[in-house]
Amino acid sequence: MHYQMGNSGSYPLLLLLWLLPLAGAIVIWAFGPQLKRLAGALGSAVVGASFVATLLSWHDGTQSVAGAGANLVGAHQALVSWLPGFDFGLLLDPLSLLWVCIITGVGFLIHVYSIGYMYDDKAFARFFAFLNFFVFAMLTLVLSDNFVGLLVGWGLVGLASYFLIGFWFEKPSAVAAARKAFVINVAGDVGIMFAIFMIVASVHSIAFGDVFGNVGSLSTPWLLAICICLFIGAAAKSAQVPLHTWLPDAMEGPTPVSALIHAATMVTAGVYLVARCAPLWSQNADAQLLVGIIGGITALAGAILGCAQWDIKRILAYSTMSQIGYMIMGVGVGAYEGGVAHFFTHAFFKAQLFLGSGLIIHALANEQDVRRMGGLMKKLPFAFVAMLVGVLAICGIPGFSGSFSKDAVIYGTLQHGHPILYAIGILTAGLTAYYMFRLLFVTFFGSYRGDVDPSDLGIRHPELAGTAHAAHDDHHGEHHAPAWLMNVPVGILIVPSIFAGWLLFGGEHSPWAQFFAQQFPHPTLPTPAISELTTTLIVLACVAVGIGVAYARYATAAAQADAVERLRGESVRMPALLTNAFYFDAALDLLFVRTSQLFGTIFGRLIDPQIIDGAVRETAFSAQWLGTLVRSFQTGLVRAYAFVLVIGVACFLVYYAVISGGLH
């Protein structure tokens, strides 16, 4: 059985929006030295053009497939067909359309912002070549109509992420972070690869349409195994526990990279994968439960760890991890529309938070430790407004975008019968409010602490404080980028950060539900004991408590008066469990790095030289010997050849004589 995913046809705009960023990357890479600053404008222009093409393709992407029983929708462009079952093409349906809009739309704003942020970087053109390449890779991931194309995109975004985390490769910490991110992501890629093996073995096709159409023919354990393998990939890419440890380190990359790749788009690929494979997950409750639990744990763990960070970007990194946990929890339990909606609003407000923090970091010459900030409200009023809107949105203050989508996820867990996840969601909402307002108060309230001795603030390695500052402040005096280049994108993002969530207003009749009406399964669910409105009120109460605690600890007049003392005290008394991030890194190191090294030693010293090399040597030797044997028949004498020929003929004749004799 085959699902026709989307109306097959020729969609030049779809090809254009997919390939433009690749063309941009190639041109910028090839002509970077000639383009100079124009590289930024060109890079932004191609992504902007790609966004326009996306909007123009909107109609195609939302067209229902005529006569399809399964409520299918979208546009399908065939590219290459290969062996039977291996057809490659592009699919634009509401789900991929949403992702493409964010990738190109938010991507465009971040490209423009980067022109200002990276203005005085030596490798300005290289940065935009990588950024454009990332956009292309991410579009490949979400537009592919098959698992292999998705895996190709999956691998390429990992590669782009590796390049961009390690963009400042003269910093050893950046190189280490890039390597860590790459290795963990490759582990995820292998998971997806195994899922594809299992899919091909059972369905004989890689096309989404064929796989989803034949999901009924898969046995339950087999389907569960496929889902688990796919989810390993999703968890690695989306920084889910226990494969999340690369994300905080990835903040070594330039801030626009953190905004685009490690907040808005790439890290949500796992959410996309689970939502895309909704037909698989919907058939297996165990797989759904696993994803939901992992998502819930990640949401809670990220929020707890976010409370213990001092680096502004690491706080945001843990909050990203926690918010993606929400999304994964949502799509995991089956609340696909809610989970995807949280991706949509999160892309805006988290990009805004990162870009806003970038404004601060830029203004303070690469200072990232919030303990050395403070009182920035007056110095950087625009950054304060931008961060305030972002914080209000992420905390789910009613009216801001985050409130709609987060409540949809939390209520969705209850609707689908997971009260514990529901409780985790509410608890996490309170914690989120606490650590985000902590960030806001410590950064913007009180008085500026940038000239206080780092050790007085409890900074453990004062010599490391502001290393980025030392490395990249050389050109600070000659900084000429016009301020609007960075402010305008942030200003534009304020609008969707507030209003994007309103698309969810109206429950089943909201524009959001209409948009996805034909995309996701809609089982009829029992009405839970707690209504949606009550849920919102409970969440709000928790959020209020979180804000209140943060206010009491950091924003009261008393707290601000002895801020230096308090911050030092908090830094010193921080539990080791939290400063070491629950020892995940140490555990992974012990489990995988050390054991691999052990295996490596065993193989390198014993098995490889003795057994494998020996076998190879023997094989090569015997092959050579056989070759010589064959050659020895080749005497070069005609009579010898004729003799062999006649022997052959004799064998043939004996066979045919026997066969024809046996006929009578």
Added chain:
Amino acid sequence: MTVNVTSADWYALAPISIVAITALVVLLADLFAPKHVNRYLAIVLAVLGIVVAATDCKAAYAHDFAAFGGAFIVGGFSVVFQEIILIAALGSVVLYGAIGKDDRIAGAIALMLWSACGAMLMAGAGSLMTIFLGIELLSLALYCLCGLADRPTAREAAFKYLILSSVASGFMLYGMAMLFGASGSVALADLTNPVLASNPLLWIGGGLFLVGISFKLSLVPFHAWSPDVYEGAPLPVTAFMSVATKAGTLAVFARFVYAAMPSGVADRLLLPIWIVAGISMIAGNVGMLAQHDLKRLLAYSGIAQIGYMLAALAGGTALGMRYAIFYLAAYTFMNLGAFAIAALISDDAEQGSRLANYRGLAQKSPAAAALMTVFLLALAGLPPTAGFLGKILILSTTASAGYVWLGIALIVGTAISLYAYAKIIRAMYQRDEHAHTHAAHPFVPLAWASAIVCCVAVVVLTFVPPALRDVLPLVR
């Protein structure tokens, strides 16, 4: 039996006639043209003639037509084989232009074109007489071509080829006589009469006919001539022979298997061929291991490769024949490409083919080494080349037709061959101080171009959509 010959019959022969006439024109032009232009003239005329023939050939693709009372059958099947033969001729003519000796070039090219005529005749041969005519036309020209070079080994090769080939032709002719005796007709179509299944003449005659086929395809144990002949013949001739002989004979064999078999005898009648094909896959690849000369190595490689193509036909399915044709097309390009590089890295035919000369090639000519690597990977059957896809397709069809043991032979043979091909690749990328002389003939750029075209074809064929691949024409 009377046959009414109309103009349509002659039109069916048009591509062959064009090639034959081109050969005459090349010879005549050589006679009258000034000495310093004859080389260019011969190549240009030959290329023109081949291109015209290839264009004319296409016309018959869509309509099957049995000319001369069924003696020569044109249609999609014959057109595909004829085009492959013309591509081989084109590539070899260009190679000859790049490295051939001036005073013999016109004669060599004329002989090569006539030889191509023979192979093209085999591609459409519908009767035993046409088959024999085609084989002899192909072979007689090749005997002369092999002896062209000024080396004792070349004359020795030509002599061996003549003697052994005559022996094989004798067996084949004897077999044809028996088949004629059984059916009372020379037409292949008349062999399908079910009454013949119990006639011993069909079995013995068919067996002897298959001996001839096996010899032409150089299957083990009828292969002994091929390494010596490949080595002795001038390089472009070897390139041509390795493809054209296989293409023509494979067409004859496919027609015999698919259109000249009384029902129910195919399994038993053809079993020896499949066994011989399986042995060839193993022995051919093993034989490669101890070679020190590229032409000899490619001769053994060809023995194995034709085994793969035969394995595709073993099931007698439509897809099997299409995959055999697909593999033949892929083989044409990878083989021609390998010979083109061999010709390019040295203007002396003997120097160019010695494997020791490939050591350190990547330093002197990275492009040549890279192209050669692609062709060797394709011959070995590794992705992303057409050799890989071809083997996968053949494996699938052979295994599903019930000839699992042939599939196993294919895999084992491939595994052995990897070592031989990898050895050359490794040598090419080793450092070496040994210097190469580079050919500086006027057609060298053209030879480069043909090598690049072959490389592109080898890769692009991998991505041919099934919609195009699986509609290759069948014998009707």
